[in-house]
Amino acid sequence: MTRTNGTSSERRRGSDYAVLSREVSERGLLRRRRGHYTARIAITLSLLLAAWTAFVLIGPSWWQMVTAVVLGLIFTQTAFIGHDAGHGQIAESERANRLIGWIHGDLLVGLAFGWWVDKHDRHHAHPNHEGKDPDIAGAALAFSREQALLRRRGPGRWLARSQAWLFFPMLLLEAFHLHVASVRWIVKGTGPSVRTRIVEGVLLALHLGGYLTIVLMTLTPLQALCFVLVHQAVFGLYMGCSFAPNHKGMPVLAEEAKAGFLQRQVLTSRNVRGGRVVDLVLGGLNYQIEHHLFPSMPRPNLRHAQPLVRAACERIGLAYYETGLLRSYAEVLGHLHRVGGPLRPELEY
Template identity: 45%
Template sequence: MTSGVFDPSAPAGERPARPLRNRERHVTDYAELSKQVMAAGLLQRRLGWYWTYGLLLLGAFVALWVGVVLLGDSWLQLGLAALMAVVLSQLTFLGHDTAHRQVFASHAWNEWTSRLIGGVVTGLSYAWWSSKHNRHHSGPNQLGRDPDIESAVLAFSDEAAEGRTGLAAWWTRHQGWAFFPLLLLEGVNLHAAGVRTLLTRREARHRRLELTLVLSRLTAYVVVLAVVLPPLKAVAFAAVQLGLFGVLMGASFAPNHKGMPIVPRSMNVDFLRRQVLMSRNVRGGLLTDFAMGGLNYQVEHHLFPSMPRPNLRRAQPLVRRFCEERGVAYTEAGMLESYGIVVRYLNSVGLGARDPFTCPLASSLRG
């Protein structure tokens, strides 16, 4: 038997180890990274951190509404509306974490906490978010799989831009400049999408309860503003709160994947590369961590969705070093830099300026 050649007819004890093919090695890579992460204790629960964070946010939420009632008819209410948007964005991040099972060991505790935060506090639908977000995590930036790159207004891929002519084509070439202003409407869109889902998806679990909670919360919001403020100030309060809330949400999610490779419908990519190569981290300190709800560690979050948020910062050096050792591109950018990438990418869609996927990656997956 020639040394180093796998011979299936040889006795088991005499067979040399068969070299792993690329695809097998890629699967092994994620298993090895998972072992390192677990050994470092980075998947352990952080109940103390989450209880403190959650109670502070709920206290701030209640205090702001008390402030709205006590302040009464005043344009200073717009300042409270802006603060309300910040607190609601943080509560939405908390709902995101519980939906990803980052907080409690019990799946039911995580699910119901997320459902109650959405239905009672933020007015967002857990059923809508979990379905949409789970599809995003299973195939980030993949055509036909990721709902975050599907839009009736914006084209996120050359495929979506194909066939656009006249005014629609002009809009596509300049859509990047409109992306962030459009986020002023995202708060309204998030509420509307949740209600629409609960009204149409009859198979959604606990649909009637969740629909009752969401509609009750949204109705209470309108009633309180109508009772406390005159019509013009009530509309202004809602516009500031919903507009800023939409910007905070969109500005936290957009830099993480927009402008990263778009994966063709038929391409299969192993889990580690699928999550790392299509994700971008945003550099920054504790203020960035707070403003983006930990989503600035997008690579680590996509690799380990159930990792508690405060552990993502600790996991980053380990994950980055692991990727560098295996030649997997690990992308980071500053916050303003990442926003610039988003604008330039959206303006380039449909111009043939980008290949839908990097050839080196496609070659590495052939074996």
């Protein structure tokens, strides 16, 4: 009887999603926005070129730490374009999207596009689902009390106890982690074809070689070291702060939990309000509910889909959650603090 009810409920949700999907499609919100992305890519690449040109012109100066910050911000905006290409938002052709992803991911910012797509697709299929979502399966943070309780000793216990305080400092290392994971994915050779690994490996090597060459030839060794640390720290922090509000602190589904597509995507996602400025800063990821329901929807269309999605959730009694940016970070940190509570009982009383 329980199994029958579950199946019926799933069909009902699927039907609700089909109605919503049809409405979204009729509004033309799934059509590609070539003009928008042509302009966005041109502006982003121009800013990237201008920043590197300024870097060379300024020369060996400690003012380059400002350039490092600027480049960290532009690298993240460049990575957002790779994200959109990975979801097929930019071009109709999979080949064209892959080429855009290789350029903006591997070549320009040093992140393996294929590795990211594989990991991110698994996340989209099962957001915040223990045992299925790779984004909550890392060793650094615990996202549920059960995960925290598995870390009874060693560095893992210390991290879980203090993870709310360490969260933002740890994001300063996120870019280095992404670079290492990209190289490991190329070398390990599981999943992608040999041709893909060769292409992405060559592009990553060109990025690393070009990056180190221009930095070392322009700056003194100490300045070069500081530049790389500041640049990569800002890149990692900005990336982490853009993705953190999306799901962290939202319900975590137990490994055995069953949920239909619409329910799973909406209940585990958080939207961030704030208008056009937040849209730009977060790369459209602030419309996380709409993005998870329609991952191939072009970024500029997400804001237009929001009223339709919100109305559909209201019709079927599904909680649609949206909050401000600062509040979202507070909720993330509060969740991480509560999750680590069992490991610090002496501090709770």
